[in-house]
Amino acid sequence: MKRKITLKHIARELDVSISTVSKALKNSEEIGQDTKDKIQAFAKLYNYRPNNIAISLKNKRTKNIGVVIPDIVHHFFTTVFRGIEHYANKRGYNVIVCVSDESFDKEVINMEMLANGSIDGFIMALSGETQLKNDYNHLKEVTEQGIPLVLFDRVTDEIQCDKVIINDEEASYNAVKKLIASGRKKIALVTTENYLNVSAKRAEGYNRALKEAGIPVDKSLILQLPYQQQDESMSENFFRKREIDAVLCVNEIFAVKCMGIAQKFGKRVPEDIAFIGFTDGILSRHSTPPLTSVDQHGERMGEIAAQMLIDKIESDHGEQDEEHYETKVINATLIERGSTLSGS
Amino acid sequence: MKRKITLKHIARELDVSISTVSKALKNSEEIGQDTKDKIQAFAKLYNYRPNNIAISLKNKRTKNIGVVIPDIVHHFFTTVFRGIEHYANKRGYNVIVCVSDESFDKEVINMEMLANGSIDGFIMALSGETQLKNDYNHLKEVTEQGIPLVLFDRVTDEIQCDKVIINDEEASYNAVKKLIASGRKKIALVTTENYLNVSAKRAEGYNRALKEAGIPVDKSLILQLPYQQQDESMSENFFRKREIDAVLCVNEIFAVKCMGIAQKFGKRVPEDIAFIGFTDGILSRHSTPPLTSVDQHGERMGEIAAQMLIDKIESDHGEQDEEHYETKVINATLIERGSTLSGS
DNA sequence: GCTGTTTACGAAAACGGTTTCGTGTTAATA
DNA sequence: TATTAACACGAAACCGTTTTCGTAAACAGC
Numbered sequence: 126m127k128r129k130i131t132l133k134h135i136a137r138e139l140d141v142s143i144s145t146v147s148k149a150l151k152n153s154e155e156i157g158q159d160t161k162d163k164i165q166a167f168a169k170l171y172n173y174r175p176n177n178i179a180i181s182l183k184n185k186r187t188k189n190i191g192v193v194i195p196d197i198v199h200h201f202f203t204t205v206f207r208g209i210e211h212y213a214n215k216r217g218y219n220v221i222v223c224v225s226d227e228s229f230d231k232e233v234i235n236m237e238m239l240a241n242g243s244i245d246g247f248i249m250a251l252s253g254e255t256q257l258k259n260d261y262n263h264l265k266e267v268t269e270q271g272i273p274l275v276l277f278d279r280v281t282d283e284i285q286c287d288k289v290i291i292n293d294e295e296a297s298y299n300a301v302k303k304l305i306a307s308g309r310k311k312i313a314l315v316t317t318e319n320y321l322n323v324s325a326k327r328a329e330g331y332n333r334a335l336k337e338a339g340i341p342v343d344k345s346l347i348l349q350l351p352y353q354q355q356d357e358s359m360s361e362n363f364f365r366k367r368e369i370d371a372v373l374c375v376n377e378i379f380a381v382k383c384m385g386i387a388q389k390f391g392k393r394v395p396e397d398i399a400f401i402g403f404t405d406g407i408l409s410r411h412s413t414p415p416l417t418s419v420d421q422h423g424e425r426m427g428e429i430a431a432q433m434l435i436d437k438i439e440s441d442h443g444e445q446d447e448e449h450y451e452t453k454v455i456n457a458t459l460i461e462r463g464s465t466l467s468g469s
Numbered sequence: 470m471k472r473k474i475t476l477k478h479i480a481r482e483l484d485v486s487i488s489t490v491s492k493a494l495k496n497s498e499e500i501g502q503d504t505k506d507k508i509q510a511f512a513k514l515y516n517y518r519p520n521n522i523a524i525s526l527k528n529k530r531t532k533n534i535g536v537v538i539p540d541i542v543h544h545f546f547t548t549v550f551r552g553i554e555h556y557a558n559k560r561g562y563n564v565i566v567c568v569s570d571e572s573f574d575k576e577v578i579n580m581e582m583l584a585n586g587s588i589d590g591f592i593m594a595l596s597g598e599t600q601l602k603n604d605y606n607h608l609k610e611v612t613e614q615g616i617p618l619v620l621f622d623r624v625t626d627e628i629q630c631d632k633v634i635i636n637d638e639e640a641s642y643n644a645v646k647k648l649i650a651s652g653r654k655k656i657a658l659v660t661t662e663n664y665l666n667v668s669a670k671r672a673e674g675y676n677r678a679l680k681e682a683g684i685p686v687d688k689s690l691i692l693q694l695p696y697q698q699q700d701e702s703m704s705e706n707f708f709r710k711r712e713i714d715a716v717l718c719v720n721e722i723f724a725v726k727c728m729g730i731a732q733k734f735g736k737r738v739p740e741d742i743a744f745i746g747f748t749d750g751i752l753s754r755h756s757t758p759p760l761t762s763v764d765q766h767g768e769r770m771g772e773i774a775a776q777m778l779i780d781k782i783e784s785d786h787g788e789q790d791e792e793h794y795e796t797k798v799i800n801a802t803l804i805e806r807g808s809t810l811s812g813s
Numbered sequence: 814g815c816t817g818t819t820t821a822c823g824a825a826a827a828c829g830g831t832t833t834c835g836t837g838t839t840a841a842t843a
Numbered sequence: 844t845a846t847t848a849a850c851a852c853g854a855a856a857c858c859g860t861t862t863t864c865g866t867a868a869a870c871a872g873c
Contacts, residue, residue, distance in 0.1 A: 176828090185858070486822070491859095519860070524859080526828050
């Protein structure tokens with residue numbers, strides 16, 4: 126077992142001082158060429174690599190960023206994460222992930238663990254419980270310590286920091302407008318039970334589009350399902366009883382499920398009934414027919430979040446002048462597929 | 470902005486030495502009760518937390534583990550990751566993730582970055598390119614440095630280390646046997662083009678089950694698709710021309726796609742044709758009919774991998790006696806759903 | 814009053830680097 | 844020849860902890 130070699134080893138072996146070795150490996154002008162050659166050759170031979178931890182301690186920079194998300198087995202979050210990871214890696218950063226499991230306590234504990242020197246900044250989406258409790262002291266503490274923070278998707282106005290979100294309301298509005306334009310009249314909305322921030326926004330867009338088209342909003346056309354629904358009777362009743370020719374769902378699981386139910390009742394998609402879902406994931410692409418859905422550009426979102434964070438980290442050398450925070454809005458786009466297109 | 474407070478600050482403020490502060494906060498017997506009280510009160514007041522980096526440097530233990538996987542937007546890998554993260558957190562470890570994107574070079578670079586002190590051990594699944602090149606020097610280097618390594622799912626015999634895999638061959642064998650038992654005779658196999666390790670194992674199980682039942686293996690019933698296939702003509706031709714009453718697919722995407730195609734040709738699932746997929750993910754649960762599939766127990770796999778790794782890390786204090794490595798095999802189980810059950 | 818023990822704390826080394834400053838040697842200049 | 848600048852390197856501080864060891868002061872025992 127070859128143990129890692131350190132500056133001290135090299136110095137002792139070559140009978141020079143540690144500082145000389147350090148400088149030689151940085152090709153400093155201070156050191157004579159022969160000495161540099163000798164040291165560099167030796168270092169290469171023994172595959173010397175500086176110890177990251179020691180450097181972190183010295184520089185007070187870890188080159189790590191902390192990502193805290195509610196769930197990892199979740200298409201949208203992993204997509205964002207991929208964007209973060211790619212961008213961060215490009216700039217020489219590693220990513221430490223913690224999963225809050227939608228729990229406030231876990232979110233707090235994870236952040237505290239990481240905030241004690243392990244990372245240079247945070248990127249996070251709030252857990253459901255945190256949004257419910259509306260308690261953001263852990264975020265405040267972190268920012269007060271001068272640790273940069275970027276929130277994405279699940280954000281809050283209570284905290285002053287950089288944010289990246291999508292235009293949920295508008296995306297929803299546009300989707301419904303498109304349905305109306307293609308002649309649909311009885312448009313249903315399938316949303317979550319406990320109005321999450323994003324679901325609420327999407328409902329607003331739905332309402333606005335209908336109103337603008339002069340279609341009265343019919344509450345009986347709005348179905349609220351539990352987040353993790355097992356039982357399909359609610360949805361079945363909903364679709365059995367009602368005359369519906371289009372459906373907007375706030376996520377793709379609901380959309381695919383509802384589409385299946387409608388088909389079971391003999392409706393043809395998209396001829397009799399059209400479907401649009403949010404979150405363009407694997408389900409949308411592989412359902413029959415493929416689902417028209419709102420692409421939230423998760424990867425781009427992750428890249429932007431990472432960029433904002435790292436820029437802030439690296440500009441942070443002086444006391445930050447006047448604090449200046451941005452909220453970037455990403456335009457979601459509708460990807461049209463078989464569940465709305467009637468042409469082949 | 471309240472900066473982080475250190476032992477030195479406390480010491481200066483209370484006019485004692487740094488060592489006294491350190492000991493007092495650990496409630497050492499060496500320190501007088503009044504001094505301890507004073508110091509602890511002060512520390513609590515200013516919310517003192519020891520700096521992780523300094524501790525890491527001192528202990529040569531980071532309490533971080535590195536996870537390197539080929540892809541993160543991938544149901545199976547995220548499931549495993551969740552298992553790793555949960556277990557690691559329970560034992561006080563954080564997780565640094567790097568994504569190799571199926572690229573050999575990225576895998577190497579990522580591991581080198583992390584191996585220089587950032588982590589105490591690795592958990593990884595090999596990238597496709599690495600398996601193709603059959604070059605494992607980066608893994609060898611890491612293990613030779615005494616860094617514990619656990620491979621999961623995509624493993625290799627070339628490296629001596631702990632491993633966690635599922636019984637692919639047997640799972641496949643059992644699945645096909647079940648199809649045969651339910652009266653299916655013309656059983657197709659849909660697999661990947663460039664035989665990955667796991668695909669090969671699954672094909673073996675398929676062959677064995679057929680042979681054992683006295684059914685000759687018909688090469689024309691085996692379809693090899695590119696990993697990321699766009700074009701469906703290959704699959705369409707396959708299903709159009711052949712008399713097939715059951716299909717085993719090496720992943721759920723293939724299964725759902727093929728099921729859709731068969732349905733398009735007027736076949737009823739499962740009456741006319743049954744489907745079984747590997748990887749029990751979101752697609753299986755939400756397809757119509759829901760797909761019978763092989764659950765690889767990713768979360769359990771992650772937990773076991775993390776446990777093996779951390780146990781090794783924490784037993785590693787002395788020079789490890791004689792090296793002893795294990796390969797744990799997890800039994801995949803078949804989850805039966807509508808794509809094979811003919812009963813309601 | 815002298816020795817021997819506690820008690821309660823501080824000095825210093827160590828982890829592995831970076832960096833500032835000082836200094837001995839040589840070469841250039843007056 | 845004396846002065847000085849350039850060169851090449853080492854000593855030491857520092858980042859924030861932990862931990863070993865040394866030692867003053869107080870106290871006990873004789």
